[in-house]
Amino acid sequence: MKYAFPQDFWWGSASSAPQSEGESLSFGKSATIWDEWFRLQPERFNQQVGPQQTSDFYRCWRDDIALLKRLNHNSFRTSISWARLIPQGRGEVNPQAVAFYNQVIDEMLAQGITPFINLFHFDMPLAMQQQGGWESRAVVQAYAEFADVCFRLFGDRVKHWFTFNEPIVPVEGGYLYDFHYPNVVDFSRAATVAYHTMLAHALAVRNYRARGQDGEIGIILNLTPSYPRSANPADVQAANIADLMFNRSFLDPALRGSYPQELVALLRQHDQLPPCQAEDAALLAQGVVDLLGINYYQPRRIQCRDSLVNPDSPFMPEWFFSHYAMPGRKMNPYRGWEIYEKGIYDILTNLRENYGNPRCFISENGMGVEDERRFEQNGQIQDDYRIDFIREHLQWVHRGISEGSRCLGYHMWTFIDNWSWSNAYKNRYGFVQLDLASQQRTIKKSGEWFAATAAANGFEEQR
Template sequence: MIKFKDDFYFGSASSATQSEGAWNEDGKGKNIWDYWYETESFRFHNGIGPYETSTFYKNYKDDIKLLKETGHNSFRFSISWSRLIPNGFGEVNQKAIEFYNNVIDELLANGVEPFINLFHFDMPMCMQEIGGWENREVVNHFANFAKVCFINFGDRVKRWFTFNEPIVHVECGYLLGYHYPYKVDPKGAVQVGYHTALASALSIKNYKELNQDGKIGIVLNLSPCYPRSENEWDLKASVIADLFANKSFLDPAVKGHFPEELVEIIKKHDLMPVYTEEDLKIIEENTVDYLGVNYYQPRRVAARASLPNPDAPFMPEYYYDHYIMPGRKINPHRGWEIFEKGIYDIALNIRDNYENIEWLITENGMGVEGEEKFLVDGIIQDDYRIDFYKDHLRWLHKGIEEGSNCIGYHVWTFIDNWSWLNAYKNRYGLVSLDLDTQKRTIKKSGKWYKELSQKKGF
């Protein structure tokens, strides 16, 4: 039997914009997703935006009962900055305070420990209008938003995260043009990344000063970078890919400084951000207590086969090509490689190179399109998802057995939810959602997950 400790966390993760709905109710301000959908709805899959999503705002009590029924002893959700402080700073929305207090209390009453994340891609539109993460002033506004959260909820919430996957809003918003403000601006992307690391450190500083007897960390989507071969140039490509994809946020969060090799590359391409020594000191002195890791797929790279275009905007791929490994296992619905051993390699990397800091898997999951074809007697028979979890948990367990300080495993996600540009194309939930009726039904994986949690293994 694969067995985990009795106090091991089993749960799932969600985000405010992807689950709450009620986008304009009870005083909530607009975030960039509300605005973008309002102005360019054609860019969203099937024209479905964030307005309703999975209606957690209205149905949180019933949803939390389902958390208990699927074996959760913990649950990560995010607080909407634009719901709590509609203008980004200043007056606090008391309806939002009431809602999040109710959610926290309901979780605790059902034996589910709340893990709260403060930013999950959802910049308030009023903050974006003054430059978003490119503007140093927004960093201070975010740190104050974090402090409001700590003061109002920190008496009961003892596990915090500052950001979820900060590399995503850097890459997708400012480098690749996927997310609003859909820029292709390498220098802006570096500034955004630097300010995000600073905003995280300032929030940690605020938390520590309140002496609330909890822990605060950051959630990073880590993808081990594997070279095509042992050829020295393939190996060099993987080292550089790792700098951008993983170490860019992992090093400042845990070690308090950016990797020197990355800084040299940024300097070489004339992309250095505006910064101060005082701010670098804040990053150095306010590192995380623990780490959340989202793991979905590896990153495989090779030495470039051609010279980069000197006139093109800088991309990390200036230094490497993405590589598709022959014979790889793949999720055909999502197009992502499934490589379970990656979770073990992450575990040992944290053990050996990051002070064996306390950490947990904060997202791991399998998105499947057209799950209704697996419906039998009213229940989704998602054995493929159970197998996906088992295969990853075996490798995670091996990493723990070899000394990695992992304390939990959260899946993405509890209930089928809205995804940023794919809407409901790929379903990830332990619980299925009928979009027409909002009916929730526990899948086979949800029943299995309860058994996993109760037995602390399988």
């Protein structure tokens, strides 16, 4: 069977400024929260590898874009670093950053690669974090100004903009579960961060549309389907609450312009609602996106709690559910994540049936593997496991499209093995192998497979 995809399907991959550019304190760029956390606690980063070097896209951009072309990308997502473009968060624009991003955008277009540009990928400028980060409405306004500067400088050529990548992650990591700076564990503050993020999103969308630049603006959400352990009402309700907190808290405002009333009622019941202002509802309603990016890696398996909550423990989402390890599940042992390909189809089906079938694309999907040099033969990593992973997810994407879902493309995470937060280079995700010491790039077997798939706009089912 031939899996043929629609004409003009977006074939590509995704990266981000903080994970690929390097030069994190050079060429006018100021520190982000990652530079600061690494300065304070380098031991929390795998092998104490910090954000300074990464895959050196700042210096290697021309060669890397040529590699994108070799991999038959027709589109590629990266981000603009707020701390590089406006080092103090507000005010003066860094001309070196403008020159750099202009070169990158122009070269991508010259190579026939459509730039997809995201504005925030977990990389809060330290100057803004010191003013409260997403807890501060002043920082919300500063972000909207940064976004508008980007639209003014680059919007003549960039026609696909995204306000945020995975906005739930700074909430979870920075304010609930202690895996991002500022390492706060406080649900009330987390709720404020989440709410203010969506206000910032809506302001950026409003600013973009006011410019009339003939493009589109969206958001990228990591959607993690919540599957109940059983049909027991207690399990079903537990999965519903997990879905409300981790998916619909961003999906509903992005696609409907408002929050689910069930979530609002739950947070009000537990006195966890963020402070709201009278004009917020009208602003949020203006933030409905033109295009939704879907990052999918794993499902969320949920069961009801079978033990009482410690009343002295911090209020947390897990007061309402427990995680469930489904027997027989397929795992990526290196990342500790379940591989469940059908989840990507379930997301598309949910969007089609419950959200008006929005224009969307798979903006990330990927498999991180440790010590890939084990699989090197004749100088090339034979990552057949990654080819299988992509193929099997694409089969479910194809089914969703065949049933009417408006999925316009597939971007893999990621192009070149890149720096990944506190995991640094522990797990590798790229189509292209990076030798950190020499910065040499070598295309893996999966890169060749993807290039052939993109060229053919599909693939034959293996028998």
